Every structure is written in structure tokens, then in C-alpha cells.
Amino acid sequence: MNDLLSPISDTQDTPRLPLKPLGKVIAVTSGKGGAGKTFVAANLAAALARRGHKVLVLDADLGLANLDVVLNLHPKITLHDVFTGKATLEEAILQAPGGFSVLLAGSGLVEYSRLTPEVRNDLLRIIDGLVPNYDIVLLDTGAGISDVVLFAVSLASEVLMIATPEPTSLTDAYATIKVLVSQQQRQTVRIVVNQAARTGAGLPITNQLQQVLDRFVTTAAGHPIRLVHMGDIPIDPEVRQAVMRRQLLMQNSPGCPAAQAITQLATRLENTVMPKLA
Template sequence: MNDDIQPTPEGQAFKPGPIRPLGKVLAVTSGKGGVGKTFVSANLAAALAKRGQKVLVLDADLGLANLDVVLNLYPKITLHDVFTGKAKLEEAIVKAPGGFSVLLAGSGMVEYSRLTPNVREDFLRIIAGLLPHYDIVLLDTGAGISDVVLFAVSLASEVLVVATPEPTSLTDAYATIKVLVGEQQRRIIRMVINQTARMGDGRAITNQLQQVLDRFVVAKPGEKVRLIHMGDIPADPAVRLAVMRRQLMMTTMPGCPAALAISQLAGKIEDTLINTPQ
């Protein structure tokens, strides 16, 4: 059993408090799959843990979870077991190699691919149980704009969109941001550009997206949506090597260019989310 969360006393029902997107919860999301979102989530968590933060990553991709694959973990208990009452929340939390905690989802759970009232209630209960025990909770969401993804994102105080320089990734990132602005009234979206070829490419890409948003996406009259460039993660052979070995790059190759970039990203997240009063 994980020591971070104490079990609910026997016979006492768990009563979650009200959920507001004000806690130190960061949703890591993307418009397109395959851009390295889960890889970024896991290594960002390791970088934050290295800085002394108490971090949990929740695999919020309830239908196609793969955080366990990235971390080379074989969980006996998953979110599915917590949702169905077969296990308690504290029993499903495990320690990852990078010094942070994870709450893993099972893959291929069709019943969680749609946002039913039960899924919504279960998700709220889980988040309520986690928030008091960690400095920051990362939600590794699915890609795209399904109702499950959007609901997970709605629980976060901040959103980090991961994209690559590929046109399809940027088109889908724009579509995702547009929906987040329209449906969740997001005014600030943070971006990290993965697999960049040259230093400065990511900032240029973010600026281009900002120009498109300024023209076509209106938050409120006289109020613009603001994209904040959080950094570039350069294309690095060490990334593929870590993925193929199912290892955390931050622990096995901390001096490689991509790992150094994620360390810088962790510093910015720490300054803007963790050390800032909510």
C-alpha cells in the first residue's frame, strides 16, 4: 500500500469535497496522438520529483492507457479496480522509478471511452482523494477532444499542450486550443514543442499559432487567448533509446539535450504552478 494516502476508516463512506480547477493540477494533453505526450508527462514528473516536489501522475487516458508501458510497470491494481470498488484508492498508487507516484489505468476499457455519469463521478472522487497529498498532480490525458479528455482537462488549473513541428500536429493542437477556449473559457494555454530541429523553432511555432488565434478565436470581446511558450524539447536519439528500453530518460540519461530541456520545463512549472499561491 502507498504511504502517501491513508485509507478511509472501515465502514466510513468516502465523501469527496467540491472540485474546482484551482488546485495544483496540470493537464498534459495534445491534439494529435504520437507526439510524445506521455513521455513528456513521465519525465516531467521525474524532473519535478528530483527538485523535491511530491508528484503524482494519473493516467487519464482511460481507454488507451500506456503510461505503464513507458514506465515498464506491471500494475496489479488499476483505476478500473478503484472505479468498480474492487480496491481502495491508496492500493492503486505505486511508486515509479523516477521517485514519483503513479495511478495507472487499464488499456482497452471500452466502458471508459465515453463520459457517462458514473465515469464523471468516479473521476471526481479520485481527484478529490489525491489533491491534498501532493504538491502537483499531472493528468496524462488522451489525445484529441473527446468528452472524456475534455472533462479530465476541465479539472486542471493549467493546461500544457504538447505538439511537434509537423503540420498535422499543429493543426490538431490549434483545434484543441479552440475547443478549450470555447467550452472551458480557457484564457491561458501553455505549450511545449517536442522534437524540434533547431533552438528557437518552438517559440516561432508558438508565435505563429498565437497569430492564428488572434485572428480567428475570440475569448471575450476585447480579450485575447494567450499562448505561453514553456520550452522546446529537441529531437534527440536518447529519446527513442529510452522509449525502446522502457526507461525514464531523466534517470538513465539526465545529461542528454532532451533531458536538460525537460529539466528547464520542470523549473518553469515549479515557478508558475507549485510555488505560486492558487
């Protein structure tokens, strides 16, 4: 892994994004597409709602949104309509299966693939307007380190990085964490290992990633970045069945191993993260 996660050179100057974290906001992100962040965000929201929390998931993958597909929703009003003034924020919020709220983005909208001043201000205004009305807001971001993704992450008080055991996923997670440290001065990133071979298999992976970060990445103040292993979601055939049926795993198969792992993740967030965000 150390060879795969060797230091990544900075080939271009990327503008620093000011960190404006808002309480009660958690960014669910990943370094690589296909890690399962939308699946985790939606089912984690359902698990938190089941525990009595008022939760909203915002599809912050503005250009390639697919939260609507995961939830089998067909919105008539999206975040695009709010941005353009065609609808109010309240009109765009939908109730999702699982007992939580969603704010869906449109897919294939090229104008949201870059962080223009308009997109930046609109996104900040929307999230700022949502926070007072919910116990927790989950941002389902895009993957990688585009300026839109990084700005969305910068608005969150906590980062939940979803990675799989695949070397490419871990390499991209490392690269993304490095950018979060250098541009946003992040000192803590929380890791969830999805598609783990078994429960507990992700902790050694997180520890290896921590060792590489300790060697190559420090904050501006010279402090090491701290990874917090929040748990694993094991490989489970019920996950594929739920995804193909466009149903939440927490509703379709709440007793399966993957659903139990997501419930445990919700409990850890409830006990360790949410009290600090209140």
C-alpha cells in the same frame, strides 16, 4: 501555416463542460496522438521529484492507457479497480522509477471511452482525493477533444499542450485550443514543442499559432487566448533509446539535450506555475 490553421467550423453541438479546476493539477494533453505527451508527463514528473516535490501522475487516458508501458510497470491494481470498488485509492497508487507516484488506468476498456455520469463522478472523486496529498498532480490525458479528454482537462488549473512541428500536430493543437476556449473559457494555454529541430525552434511556431488564434479565436468575454511558450524538447536519439528500453530519459540519460530541456521545463513550472497553484 495560416492555411493549415484556418478556422474550423463547428459541425455539431458539443455539451459544455463546467470548468472545475482543482489547485495543483496540470493537464498534459495534445491535439494529436504521437506528440509525446506521456513521455513528457513521466519525465517531467521525474524532474520535479528530483527537485524535491511530491508528484503524482494520473493516467487519464482511460481507454487507451500506456503510462505503464512507458514506465515498465505491471500493475495488479488499476484505476478500473478503484472505480468498481475492488480496491482503495491508496492500494492503486504505485511508486514509479524516478521518485514519483502513479495511478495507472487499464487499457482497452470500452466502458471508459465515453463520459458517462459514473465515469465523470468517479474521476472527479479520485482527483479530488489525490490533490491534498501531493505538491503537484499531472494528468496524462488522451489526445484530441473527446468528452472524456475534455472533462479531464477541465479539472486542471493549467493546461500544458504538447505539440510537434508537424503541420498535422499544429492543426490539431489549434483545434483543441479552440474547443478549450469555447467550452471551458480557457484564457491561457502553455505550449511545449516536442521534437524540435533545435532548442529555440519552437518559439516562432508558438508565435505563429498565437497569430492565428488572435485572428480567429476569442473568449466569451472577447479577450484573446494567450499562449505561453514553456520551451522546446529537441530531437535526440537518446529519447528513442529510452522509450525502446521502457526507461525514463531522466534516469537513462540525464545529461542529454532532451533531458536538459525537460529539466528546464520543470524549473519554469516551478517558478511560474506552481506558486499560483499552491
